Amino acid sequence: MTAQVIDGKAFAAKVRDKVAGHVARLKEENGITPGLAVVLVGEDPASQVYVRSKGKQTVEVGMNSFEHKLAADTAEADLLNLIQQLNNDPQVHGILVQLPLPDHLNEDLVINSIAPEKDVDGFHISNVGLLGTGQKSMVPCTPLGCLMMLRDHHGSLSGMDAVVIGRSNIVGKPMAQLLLGDSCTVTIAHSRTKDLADVVRRADIVVAAVGRPEMVPGDWIKDGATVIDVGINRIDAPEKGEGKTRLVGDVHYESAAAVAGAITPVPGGVGPMTIACLLANTVTACCRANGLAEPEGLTA
Numbered sequence: 001m002t003a004q005v006i007d008g009k010a011f012a013a014k015v016r017d018k019v020a021g022h023v024a025r026l027k028e029e030n031g032i033t034p035g036l037a038v039v040l041v042g043e044d045p046a047s048q049v050y051v052r053s054k055g056k057q058t059v060e061v062g063m064n065s066f067e068h069k070l071a072a073d074t075a076e077a078d079l080l081n082l083i084q085q086l087n088n089d090p091q092v093h094g095i096l097v098q099l100p101l102p103d104h105l106n107e108d109l110v111i112n113s114i115a116p117e118k119d120v121d122g123f124h125i126s127n128v129g130l131l132g133t134g135q136k137s138m139v140p141c142t143p144l145g146c147l148m149m150l151r152d153h154h155g156s157l158s159g160m161d162a163v164v165i166g167r168s169n170i171v172g173k174p175m176a177q178l179l180l181g182d183s184c185t186v187t188i189a190h191s192r193t194k195d196l197a198d199v200v201r202r203a204d205i206v207v208a209a210v211g212r213p214e215m216v217p218g219d220w221i222k223d224g225a226t227v228i229d230v231g232i233n234r235i236d237a238p239e240k241g242e243g244k245t246r247l248v249g250d251v252h253y254e255s256a257a258a259v260a261g262a263i264t265p266v267p268g269g270v271g272p273m274t275i276a277c278l279l280a281n282t283v284t285a286c287c288r289a290n291g292l293a294e295p296e297g298l299t300a
């Protein structure tokens with residue numbers, strides 16, 4: 001089977017259009033402009049690229065973007081103070097603290113200091129608990145984007161065998177919760193999993209979120225399975241010229257695309273959906289904060 005390519009870039013553009021429509025209505029009918037605050041600590045080049053891209057897309061859909069860039073050696077108390085200010089600022093409906101944080105900062109403490117209703121990443125312990133118990137929450141952007149693409153492709157996911165490779169708090173675990181919520185039979189694999197190849201071969205849906213370039217080969221994929229590749233790995237690309245690099249996923253794309261039913265590419269798959277879902281979560285947060293009806297089709 002040759003896989004259908006799931007075009008995350010095109011899907012993300014549609015999600016952003018919907019978001020822009022809701023933003024326009026909020027402005028016109030309610031006089032409210034949704035606002036997203038992004039906090040970046042330090043100068044990690046990849047993080048700087050993501051933050052710039054988020055800011056640009058936030059403005060493009062008509063929302064306010066507030067960027068806070070702090071020095072790498074910022075004291076924890078100063079960061080917590082800034083978050084407190086943003087929590088209290090009625091212009092700010094969503095807060096994102098870019099991860100990873102420098103080592104001297106306690107990531108859990110920082111994330112849990114964000115007001116849960118403004119936690120558009122869905123990383124706060126309240127949101128994690130709400131998601132785990134099937135209650136209304138803020139859903140982490142990357143897994144939400146994956147779920148939207150899966151639902152769009154399959155309609156119902158009920159009864160499907162899903163394998164999530166990776167158990168991080170930001171991707172693997174919430175992804176597994178969402179798939180369970182849609183009645184998949186879910187397996188979570190990780191670095192201690194025995195016979196990973198055999199586990200993956202049983203899956204109708206494979207979500208790879210590991211951070212190891214091209215570690216999942218095509219011969220692990222069941223014929224016709226749907227493959228969602230979350231990995232973003234920059235590797236050397238001497239074929240493009242000296243010192244050049246390129247992005248690859250956690251799945252070996254060519255061999256997997258030869259057997260899968262559908263597959264997301266890297267780049268142009270999950271990545272763009274992550275940012276689109278961040279914007280969607282910000283509109284959702286804004287509507288909830290103002291007691292307005294939630295936008296349809298933008299939440300889990």
Ligand SMILES: NC(=O)C1=CN([C@@H]2O[C@H](COP(=O)(O)OP(=O)(O)OC[C@H]3O[C@@H](n4cnc5c(N)ncnc54)[C@H](OP(=O)(O)O)[C@@H]3O)[C@@H](O)[C@H]2O)C=CC1
Nearest residue numbers: 142166167168171190191209210211230231232270271274
């Ligand atoms: N597209 C997007 O929007 C986003 C992409 N990413 C990308 O997704 C990938 C994963 O990110 P993240 O979840 O933060 O990563 P983490 O490093 O936090 O987690 C990686 C997971 O993979 C598991 N793992 C590591 N090695 C193996 C192995 N050999 N076999 C099976 N499992 C293994 C680890 O297991 P264990 O727990 O046992 O150590 C861990 O659970 C990265 O490439 C990241 O860049 C991340 C966020 C957003």
Ligand SMILES: Nc1nc(=O)c2c([nH]1)NC[C@@H]1CN(c3ccc(C(=O)N[C@@H](CCC(=O)O)C(=O)O)cc3)C=[N+]21
Nearest residue numbers: 050096097098099100121232267268269271272274275
């Ligand atoms: N608090 C927090 N929330 C996050 O959601 C978060 C984070 N911290 N830290 C880092 C990871 C990573 N992440 C990505 C977002 C978009 C792309 C993306 O748009 N990728 C493009 C390619 C971009 C490029 O060319 O480098 C694509 O896949 O097509 C990738 C990765 C969000 N993360």
